Amino acid sequence: MSWEDNVRKVVPYVAGEQPKDQDVIKLNTNENPYPPSPKVAAVIQGFDCDILRRYPDSDVSALVDALAERHGLDREQVFVGVGSDDVLAMSFLTFFQGKKPILFPDITYSFYDVWADLYRIPYEQQPLDETFRIKKEDYFRENGGIVIANPNAPTGVASKRSVLEEIVGANPDSVVVIDEAYVDFGGESCVPLIEKYDNLLVVQTFSKSRSMAGMRIGYAMGSRKLIGCLNDVKFAFNSYTMGAVAIAAGVASVEDEAYFAETTARVVATRERTKRELARLGFVFPDAKTNFIFAAHRSVPAQEIFDALRGNRMYVRHWNKPRIADHLRISIGTDEEMDKVLDFLESYLNGR
Amino acid sequence: MSWEDNVRKVVPYVAGEQPKDQDVIKLNTNENPYPPSPKVAAVIQGFDCDILRRYPDSDVSALVDALAERHGLDREQVFVGVGSDDVLAMSFLTFFQGKKPILFPDITYSFYDVWADLYRIPYEQQPLDETFRIKKEDYFRENGGIVIANPNAPTGVASKRSVLEEIVGANPDSVVVIDEAYVDFGGESCVPLIEKYDNLLVVQTFSKSRSMAGMRIGYAMGSRKLIGCLNDVKFAFNSYTMGAVAIAAGVASVEDEAYFAETTARVVATRERTKRELARLGFVFPDAKTNFIFAAHRSVPAQEIFDALRGNRMYVRHWNKPRIADHLRISIGTDEEMDKVLDFLESYLNGR
Numbered sequence: 183m184s185w186e187d188n189v190r191k192v193v194p195y196v197a198g199e200q201p202k203d204q205d206v207i208k209l210n211t212n213e214n215p216y217p218p219s220p221k222v223a224a225v226i227q228g229f230d231c232d233i234l235r236r237y238p239d240s241d242v243s244a245l246v247d248a249l250a251e252r253h254g255l256d257r258e259q260v261f262v263g264v265g266s267d268d269v270l271a272m273s274f275l276t277f278f279q280g281k282k283p284i285l286f287p288d289i290t291y292s293f294y295d296v297w298a299d300l301y302r303i304p305y306e307q308q309p310l311d312e313t314f315r316i317k318k319e320d321y322f323r324e325n326g327g328i329v330i331a332n333p334n335a336p337t338g339v340a341s342k343r344s345v346l347e348e349i350v351g352a353n354p355d356s357v358v359v360i361d362e363a364y365v366d367f368g369g370e371s372c373v374p375l376i377e378k379y380d381n382l383l384v385v386q387t388f389s390k391s392r393s394m395a396g397m398r399i400g401y402a403m404g405s406r407k408l409i410g411c412l413n414d415v416k417f418a419f420n421s422y423t424m425g426a427v428a429i430a431a432g433v434a435s436v437e438d439e440a441y442f443a444e445t446t447a448r449v450v451a452t453r454e455r456t457k458r459e460l461a462r463l464g465f466v467f468p469d470a471k472t473n474f475i476f477a478a479h480r481s482v483p484a485q486e487i488f489d490a491l492r493g494n495r496m497y498v499r500h501w502n503k504p505r506i507a508d509h510l511r512i513s514i515g516t517d518e519e520m521d522k523v524l525d526f527l528e529s530y531l532n533g534r
Numbered sequence: 535m536s537w538e539d540n541v542r543k544v545v546p547y548v549a550g551e552q553p554k555d556q557d558v559i560k561l562n563t564n565e566n567p568y569p570p571s572p573k574v575a576a577v578i579q580g581f582d583c584d585i586l587r588r589y590p591d592s593d594v595s596a597l598v599d600a601l602a603e604r605h606g607l608d609r610e611q612v613f614v615g616v617g618s619d620d621v622l623a624m625s626f627l628t629f630f631q632g633k634k635p636i637l638f639p640d641i642t643y644s645f646y647d648v649w650a651d652l653y654r655i656p657y658e659q660q661p662l663d664e665t666f667r668i669k670k671e672d673y674f675r676e677n678g679g680i681v682i683a684n685p686n687a688p689t690g691v692a693s694k695r696s697v698l699e700e701i702v703g704a705n706p707d708s709v710v711v712i713d714e715a716y717v718d719f720g721g722e723s724c725v726p727l728i729e730k731y732d733n734l735l736v737v738q739t740f741s742k743s744r745s746m747a748g749m750r751i752g753y754a755m756g757s758r759k760l761i762g763c764l765n766d767v768k769f770a771f772n773s774y775t776m777g778a779v780a781i782a783a784g785v786a787s788v789e790d791e792a793y794f795a796e797t798t799a800r801v802v803a804t805r806e807r808t809k810r811e812l813a814r815l816g817f818v819f820p821d822a823k824t825n826f827i828f829a830a831h832r833s834v835p836a837q838e839i840f841d842a843l844r845g846n847r848m849y850v851r852h853w854n855k856p857r858i859a860d861h862l863r864i865s866i867g868t869d870e871e872m873d874k875v876l877d878f879l880e881s882y883l884n885g886r
Binding site for chain 1: 535536537538539540541542544545546547549552560563565566567568569570574575578579580581583584585586587588589590591592616617619620623627628629630631632648649651652678679706707708709733741745746747748749750759763765766767768769770771772773774775776777778779780783
């Protein structure tokens with residue numbers, strides 16, 4: 183007997199590498215190539231630091247209100263956390279306490295099984311079809327909850343809202359979490375379904391489309407009942423998750439809709455151009471609705487291309503896992519960054 | 535059957551009131567009356583906000599290193615989280631997975647039983663003696679873990695390090711968490727025991743002595759083994775808990791040791807003066823080693839004094855709970871704030 187016998191054993195999530203080297207073209211963690219809104223910088227740089235001696239607003243009211251207005255919801259329908267990972271971790275703890283397995287796709291955000299294991303929640307992974315699409319019938323069975331990333335990661339594939347509505351509607355006795363981390367780059371959001379289904383929780387983040395991964399802000403939207411349950415668990419975990427600077431910076435971002443629309447459109451335009459170039463170079467990929475493309479080359483192994491890119495200080499993501507080992511996940515950078523990567527790929531593939 | 539059957543039922547923690555009104559003398563949540571170090575403000579106001587588009591350092595290396603140096607430890611002995619509540623919540627989840635009850639005092643930080651309930655951890659509360667002191671023998675029995683706040687809240691009573699060392703040493707098969715949220719105001723820290731006991735976890739915070747409650751920074755110190763276990767669970771919950779601004783601001787605070795020493799000494803001086811005045815006004819209290827005093831009046835009920843103070847826009851904390859209902863917890867403000875409160879109390883008590 184030792185204290186180690188009482189320790190919770192877990193297998194942690196492994197995030198993409200964060201090289202300290204500034205000289206790298208970093209397309210491995212789906213960060214936005216553009217900075218946050220200048221209004222965010224203005225709020226941070228003008229922040230009255232004396233108020234930091236006080237606890238922040240545990241209800242995060244200013245940011246909850248701004249998000250509620252942005253999405254046409256009431257403040258009782260919005261929950262804010264320390265990035266969407268915090269919101270999702272809290273959601274697993276809050277909503278998936280049944281004995282039946284929760285369901286999510288076999289190829290998806292690789293934190294879902296980590297959270298399930300952390301909280302000892304049974305789960306069953308449902309195989310995507312050969313084109314990486316969800317088969318909705320897989321979710322028409324008994325379950326203790328459902329989690330679907332839409333658009334999905336790392337595939338970039340988006341499901342239609344109507345398909346997800348069928349899943350939500352068929353499972354009134356389960357909470358269905360739709361993880362919309364990438365929705366702003368071209369997916370159909372399920373937010374319009376919230377008024378209709380009290381079991382639907384939609385999760386979004388400031389880390390991708392709002393260029394604020396470094397600030398740690400994510401949020402959930404759903405029925406008043408769902409959000410009430412999430413808040414109860416949050417207030418049993420940490421009353422003050424959101425610092426005062428993060429709250430103020432988040433509000434500034436939400437208020438600058440024009441900047442958000444402009445930078446998001448730029449990323450989408452670069453993505454569409456990158457798709458054409460990758461296709462020309464012999465890559466195949468599902469139609470990405472995200473700020474990344476999940477591409478396999480017709481003849482060259484992904485690991486070889488990954489190593490070649492890395493040798494040239496160009497970081498993308500590769501998983502040596504069943505069904506996806508031939509793919510690379512390439513985040514969308516600036517046009518200049520993508521040109522450098524595409525030029526390198528062209529000369530590398532031609533020179534083999 | 536409904537999704538609500540799968541929801542985790544909890545009774546959330548209730549924090550002290552945070553009035554929006556700026557005109558209040560707020561002595562109810564143990565906040566520091568002085569602002570954070572001017573170096574913290576300089577770092578925030580000069581922050582390069584463009585880097586917020588990137589994920590922060592998930593290892594929080596800069597702040598971990600600064601704290602390790604400050605406390606004479608290695609970086610593998612320090613864990614940083616979103617306030618000490620986050621660190622404690624994570625510690626309960628990580629270390630208290632046994633079937634035996636964990637032990638903590640009956641009068642202490644009222645989040646301990648909330649976390650135990652959240653994670654379905656059995657617990658037994660050990661009664662303090664009549665002078666609000668820990669009886670060490672209460673912790674010499676089988677248990678699944680031990681949590682002791684030192685100095686304790688809301689009593690302000692400090693235990694000697696030698697007493698806590700006896701408890702840590704008697705329980706090699708349990709993790710013993712010493713919550714030192716208030717230690718900088720006069721307690722004896724258990725950090726010097728860390729090299730000797732691999733089952734000792736010491737938790738501190740930036741919210742009190744560093745005037746940074748609004749920034750959300752707390753940390754744990756312990757053996758490499760303990761800190762490794764905490765990191766595994768953290769990386770199975772949220773890889774990026776600490777935002778880039780918080781990390782930079784935290785480092786700036788740790789580096790300004792002179793400001794920390796000066797403001798902490800001012801709070802202590804004001805507390806000692808306040809003790810003398812409260813005694814003169816007929817209050818009794820254990821010797822507080824914290825930035826608050828836990829005081830009962832010899833003849834006037836606490837609820838009555840609480841209401842009178844509140845009616846005059848002076849907020850202190852009162853719990854209508856067994857054994858402590860006759861006490862008020864009064865945070866130490868500036869000298870000017872304490873003078874106003876003491877003047878009011880004098881005229882109120884004389885005029886009854």
